Structure formats: C-alpha cells, structure tokens
Amino acid sequence: MSAKQPMHAGRSIEAVAVGASSGGIDALTLLLQALPPSFVPALLLVMHIPASNEGLLVEVLAPHCALPVREAFDKDSVVPGTVYVAPPGYHLLVEPARTLALSVDEPVNFCRPSIDVLFESAAYAYREALLGIVLTGANEDGARGLDAIRRAGGLAWVQQPSTSVSPVMPESALRYAGADRILALSEMATELARFVRP
Amino acid sequence: MTQHAREDAFDHELKLLLDAIYHRYQHDFRHYALASLRRRVSQAMQRFGCRSVSQLQDRILHEPEVFAQTLEYFTVQVSEMFRDPDYFRALRAEVVPFLRTYPSVKLWIAGCSTGEEVISLAIVLDEEDVLDRSLIYATDINPKALGVAKAGVYPIARMAQFSASYLAAGGTRSLSDYYHAAYGSAIFDRSLRQRVLYADHSLATDAVFSEVHFVSCRNVLIYFDRELQNRALGVFHEALVHRGYLGLGSRESLRFSALAASLEELPGRQRLYRKR
Structure with a gap:
C-alpha cells in the first residue's frame, strides 16, 4: 500500500483529518473543489453544525468535489480518496484497523462532533501517515487534537488566522500545538491537491 | 519510551484491564469498540492520577470503590429526552x-x-x-x-x-x-x-x-x-x-x-x- 502513496514533504500521507467551524462551509468548499479524482488519502471531516441539520453537509459539499463525499457510518472501512463527514450529533473516531466509529459521548469543547475527538483517535490510528488541518472557527476545538497529531509524528497545517472568517480556532491551535505550515486557503488547496497518485 | 511504544503498551494494558475487570467484577467490556474505550480509560487514568493503564488496573482490582467510579467512565452517555x-x-x-x-x-x-x-x-x-x-x-x-x-x-x-x-x-x-x-x-x-x-x-x-x-x-x-x-x-x-x-x-x-x-x-x- 505504501508504495502507491504519494510522497509529500518527504512522507506518505494516508489520511487527512480536517476540523472546521464558523465560516467552515465556504472554506471546505474551496479545499474540496481543488482535489482531483486521483487524490489518494481518505479525508475525515468534522464541521460544527447543529444536530438538526441532517444530511446537510454532504448535500452542500458533494457537488463541489470530484471525490465521493459520504456521511461517516459506524464500522465502515475507510476507503482512500473518499471524503467522510461526521454526522451531526455524533463524535467521529477512527480505529487503527482503518474503520470508522461513532459515539454519543458527552460533547467535548461543547461540541459533538468534536474535532479533538477525531484528531486524537486519528493520531493514534495513523501516526505519521496523518495530516491534520484546522480551519476557520470561533471556538478552541481542535487545538488539543492537533497537538496529539504532532506528538504522534503526523503533519499539522493551520489556516492563516488573518485570512480566516473566524480566527479564534486557528489561533488557539497555533498557540497550543503549533503547525508545520500556516497557509491561506488558496495555498492550502494547492498544497493539498498534491497528494495524488504519481 | 517512544510515543509509539507507549501507545502499543496502552492497547496491551487495556486488553489486560478488560480481562481483569471481567474476572474480578463480571462486567464484560472485552467486546466494546476500542476507539471510545481508549478515550474513556484515558479520562479515568487522569481522574485517579494513574500514569499507566496498569496502575489503574491495580487500583480497580483492589479498590471496589474505584471500580464503581470507573464504571461511570465506561458506561454513562449523555442521554436526552426525545432525541431524534x-x-x-x-x-x-x-x-x-x-x-x-x-x-x-x-x-x-x-x-x-x-x-x-x-x-x-x-x-x-x-x-x-x-x-x-x-x-x-x-x-x-x-x-x-x-x-x-x-x-x-x-x-x-x-x-x-x-x-x-x-x-x-x-x-x-x-x-x-x-x-x-x-x-x-x-x-x-x-x-x-x-x-x-x-x-x-x-x-x-x-x-x-x-x-x-x-x-x-x-x-x-x-x-x-x-x-x-x-x-x-x-x-x-x-x-x-x-x-x-x-x-x-x-x-x-x-x-x-x-x-x-x-x-x-x-x-x-x-x-x-x-x-x-
């Protein structure tokens, strides 16, 4: 499997975990539409939206993305080149066996799904083959998770706070965890689109 | 110990802990999904000031009161009325x-x-x-x-x-x-x-x-x-x-x-x- 994975900044990335909150739909749309069909990693996505917005994210994002966009289902195997969106009202986790898991554990940082919960489980599952991305948002979710990703050897990218609709989340991630790259969205989209089959 | 070695140890010790709980208290978590369990056990470790799962296991086995409180971490979900x-x-x-x-x-x-x-x-x-x-x-x-x-x-x-x-x-x-x-x-x-x-x-x-x-x-x-x-x-x-x-x-x-x-x-x- 690793032979097929694209090298980027000297390493192969099997999964990208993304956290977004306030202002996140536009940011995600911009990132997802930059990804070509040959994009290799699986993309795991937590976006804070109210639990009543059943199925909304997939509906909004799928038309802008060349890759399949699905709501994450409990115990599904993670397929490369697929975008998995956490269902509203559930935490999304991933197991080392590359399967998805959902939980209704208490909210973390007042959020369910919580970015920290996804990031911490993904850090454990993928270790250095993981890229974590923190985008625009008005709370502090994702900071601890990004730290866990870096401790496990994974890469961390953070949206440049000055170009974020809500800078609080990127700022707190940078303060708590730091980052390998701090990028404006358009640069991030270009960089992310490089994880393709050779 | 490296980060990865620590994590391997965590999973091994977690399995031992679940076995121990089953034999000591007849509560069977051995077939629970691991991703959530890891989180909960980590929280229990923090709560009881344990640096490893083995330390937590020691306390759980010898102090039933610690087990009773750990059970909270293993089982309680936030429930709601008329969810969905x-x-x-x-x-x-x-x-x-x-x-x-x-x-x-x-x-x-x-x-x-x-x-x-x-x-x-x-x-x-x-x-x-x-x-x-x-x-x-x-x-x-x-x-x-x-x-x-x-x-x-x-x-x-x-x-x-x-x-x-x-x-x-x-x-x-x-x-x-x-x-x-x-x-x-x-x-x-x-x-x-x-x-x-x-x-x-x-x-x-x-x-x-x-x-x-x-x-x-x-x-x-x-x-x-x-x-x-x-x-x-x-x-x-x-x-x-x-x-x-x-x-x-x-x-x-x-x-x-x-x-x-x-x-x-x-x-x-x-x-x-x-x-x-």
Whole structure:
C-alpha cells in the first residue's frame, strides 16, 4: 500500500483529518473543489453544525468535489480518496484497523462532533501517515487534537488566522500545538491537491 | 519510551484491564469498540492520577470503590429526552397501532442509562392511551445510572431543549405538564414511571428475560464490536414477539449483522425493524 502513496514533504500521507467551524462551509468548499479524482488519502471531516441539520453537509459539499463525499457510518472501512463527514450529533473516531466509529459521548469543547475527538483517535490510528488541518472557527476545538497529531509524528497545517472568517480556532491551535505550515486557503488547496497518485 | 511504544503498551494494558475487570467484577467490556474505550480509560487514568493503564488496573482490582467510579467512565452517555424527534413520530405512527391490538404489551429499553428515553416513551404511550396496558423494562449495566432513571429527576436547565424536542416529536401537550419544578430540578410524575421496571441487565453476558412487543436500543450498539452487536441483536430477536418491532439509533443498522435476514427494515429515515 505504501508504495502507491504519494510522497509529500518527504512522507506518505494516508489520511487527512480536517476540523472546521464558523465560516467552515465556504472554506471546505474551496479545499474540496481543488482535489482531483486521483487524490489518494481518505479525508475525515468534522464541521460544527447543529444536530438538526441532517444530511446537510454532504448535500452542500458533494457537488463541489470530484471525490465521493459520504456521511461517516459506524464500522465502515475507510476507503482512500473518499471524503467522510461526521454526522451531526455524533463524535467521529477512527480505529487503527482503518474503520470508522461513532459515539454519543458527552460533547467535548461543547461540541459533538468534536474535532479533538477525531484528531486524537486519528493520531493514534495513523501516526505519521496523518495530516491534520484546522480551519476557520470561533471556538478552541481542535487545538488539543492537533497537538496529539504532532506528538504522534503526523503533519499539522493551520489556516492563516488573518485570512480566516473566524480566527479564534486557528489561533488557539497555533498557540497550543503549533503547525508545520500556516497557509491561506488558496495555498492550502494547492498544497493539498498534491497528494495524488504519481 | 517512544510515543509509539507507549501507545502499543496502552492497547496491551487495556486488553489486560478488560480481562481483569471481567474476572474480578463480571462486567464484560472485552467486546466494546476500542476507539471510545481508549478515550474513556484515558479520562479515568487522569481522574485517579494513574500514569499507566496498569496502575489503574491495580487500583480497580483492589479498590471496589474505584471500580464503581470507573464504571461511570465506561458506561454513562449523555442521554436526552426525545432525541431524534422523528423517531418518536415514527413510534406513534407505526408501532403504537401494533401495540393497540394487544390487551397488554411489554416494551424494552435496552441500555436506558439515566432514563431520559424511558420518560419520553412513557409520555408517548400515555398520550396515545396505551400506557395503562404497558409494562416497560428499562435496563442498564450501570447501577448509578439506573438510580437516576428511577428517581426521574433532571436539571431544570435541560427542559428548554427537551421541550422543543417533545413538540417536534409530535407531543400534544406541554412537557411541563409532566413534571413539577423544585430546587432547580424537574421532577417527573410518578405515574409515568409506575409502569416501568428498572433492572440490571447486560447485553454482553445476560440472556432474554421476557417476551416483548417492542425493543428500543439506540446508540448502544455503536459502542460494541461486531461480535457483540450480533449477540445483542440475537437477544432482541429472540425476545420479540411475532412481528414485533426493534428501534435502533439513527446511525445504526443491521448491515453487518447475521440477523439482517430475520428482521425487515421499515421504509423511511428511522431505523425501525420488524421481526419477520
């Protein structure tokens, strides 16, 4: 499997975990539409939206993305080149066996799904083959998770706070965890689109 | 030790801990989904100031009180009243008419935690005029959660959200008709709980205890591995009467289960199944 994975900044990335909150739909749309069909990693996505917005994210994002966009289902195997969106009202986790898991554990940082919960489980599952991305948002979710990703050897990218609709989340991630790259969205989209089959 | 070696040690020690708990206390978490367990055990380690799972195991084995408190980390989910309001609309439309055809009915809420769903179901049955002929079994493995469920007392601050869900679920009155407020709490009417039997029951180790017309087990199976999911679904299937109903959480299904052929999925977004 690793032979097929694209090298980027000297390493192969099997999964990208993304956290977004306030202002996140536009940011995600911009990132997802930059990804070509040959994009290799699986993309795991937590976006804070109210639990009543059943199925909304997939509906909004799928038309802008060349890759399949699905709501994450409990115990599904993670397929490369697929975008998995956490269902509203559930935490999304991933197991080392590359399967998805959902939980209704208490909210973390007042959020369910919580970015920290996804990031911490993904850090454990993928270790250095993981890229974590923190985008625009008005709370502090994702900071601890990004730290866990870096401790496990994974890469961390953070949206440049000055170009974020809500800078609080990127700022707190940078303060708590730091980052390998701090990028404006358009640069991030270009960089992310490089994880393709050779 | 490197980060990765620490993590490997964590998983090994976690397995040993689950074995130890099973042998010492007969609570079986050995087939629980690991991703959530890791989080919860890490929280328990912090709570008891343990640097490793083994340290936690030592305390759990020698101090039953530590085990009782750890059980909270392993089992308690934040429960809500009328979570997924459409589920309760579907119960009114689909399951209640079936219940009406019997002179007396039994219902089972498996993994009832602190009892919010028990109250929700009792209210629906009351408004549909079938509570008087119903017996609801409310089961969980956590005695403390069952205690809360039995008391039927919840923070008043949660009532705004519960009321909104109650109305969205097709409630015909006002949620406040079912409780009285005192000292920052909402105390639910005893009459709602008169038809409820609260009991300790484990889907991992216990068997069928009664024939029932309806099983509701929502957001419990996501905490189990496939083997344990199959065991639990087997128990439900065995408990159900001919053409009885099973309700699961909105993100759960029988898709990986050996029971898929024995239960018919009802159309619609709700996860309602019917014994074939």
